[in-house]
Amino acid sequence: MLKDITIGQYFGGESFIHRLDPRNKIIMTALLMAAVFVSSGFAGYGVIALFLIICYMISGIPFRMILKSIKPIIPIIVFTSILNLFFIKEGDILFEWRFIAITDSGVRFAFFLVARIFCLVVGASLITYTTKPMELTDGIESLFGPLKRIKFPVHEVAMMMTIALRFVPTLIEETDKIMSAQKARGASLDTGGLVKRVKALIPVLIPLFISAFRRAHDLAVAMECRCYNGGEGRTKMKKLRFGFIDIIGAFAMIMLIAGIVVLNILGVV
């Protein structure tokens, strides 16, 4: 059961969006977030939603993946919209019962919030669906490169992310093994209340940690043997390339933002 967990949520493909430079994709995602927050009317969200739908169609990611990425945040969406519904007291009252009053601006704001969270999550998921985890870390390393000047360990952080990604499946497999070993000796890991279950995890976690430290030591020696000496003077086999398709992508994103701004200025609701 643990093996079903995939690292990241990369969904393979060769589409236009898959081939974009990861750095460009990171910036575009940030811009999309900005557009979502800037938009002040439903028309703006309509445009963003249309843009996202087109992006998903181009990338060939099935629409059920959208549902999959939204599923875990449904409780948050429901909770925040209900809060907004009941606690915004401005505007005309639509419905009143004892101390509960629902106003038209409350309803408006609740829908607003749903649309906002929806666009944010669906937009952010697109980058993880279309970019390999390694490309993402390379992109982050390259984008945050200038931070090296203020002594921020950019290379080290990127290397840590790479190694973490590399060891996720290994450690999942190991957890599975330890759990089986403990079960074989009579441990009951999936019965009892919450407290009991959490306590039952301790004999799984301790061996897991010990082995993780051992692995870390082995890996450090192996990296030294292969002449690892930090980021200084290192080259990359796969260089990131900002190509023609990236210009097209960036242009599309700029058009989207311009559209949102125009809609805001015109005051279209």
Added chain:
Amino acid sequence: MYDGQESAAVDNVTISISQGEYVAVLGRNGSGKSTLAKHFNVILLPDSGTVVVDNMTTSDDGLIFDIRRTVGMVFQNPDNQIVATVVEDDVAFAPENLGIPPSEIRERVDGALKSVGMYEFRKHAPHQLSGGQKQRVAIAGVLAMQSKCIVFDEASSMLDPKGRRELTATIKKLNQDGATVINITHFMDEAIEADRVIVMDKGRVLLDGTPRDIFADRKLLEDAGLDLPQAAALADCLRQDGLDIKSGVLTADELVEEIICLL
């Protein structure tokens, strides 16, 4: 000497390994063979005495990376030496560290993967591979450094028999292609593939010679906590039962030959 240990892990060892040699190092757990190996590429430095690799002394700080690219190492646990999430990226790790231009790294990576027969797996994630395949990826990672010498530190001990056969064949091929190979192992059947066997015990060199000489002395081997290779052990039993089998039989083929002669 390690902290809290009474005697040195490796003591009074003088050996010289020439280029192109295939050396197996045997010895029971704690005999100092892995510690010895870690001196070959400056993971450890000797408290006294010197280690010289290709005319470079390991105590010279400025030469650390030159020595490490000359002597590559493959370790026991295949999972704990793969750094990247894609096979080809992992093989590229060492040349990237050495600051080699991207186009040359690509050539080296493809060449290294082809010579260990893992080229078609270059886009795979490490966890999709078997133990033997992971070890071959680790070897490719060393080959991409263009090391002259490759040290295998019990590299076969976590593999299944099939993986071990793959590894032994790869090691043999590398040696035939001109690499100096030092194979630290627990398996006698791997040691008989070597040109020369060094037996270590309690941090010292106990025996040093050709496999045929080393495996002739069963008594001394057993004192060092080692067995004979399977075929040699069987030949020894048959000889004790009074069959006329000449000493020095090492491989299954040789034993078959001897038995056929008797029939």
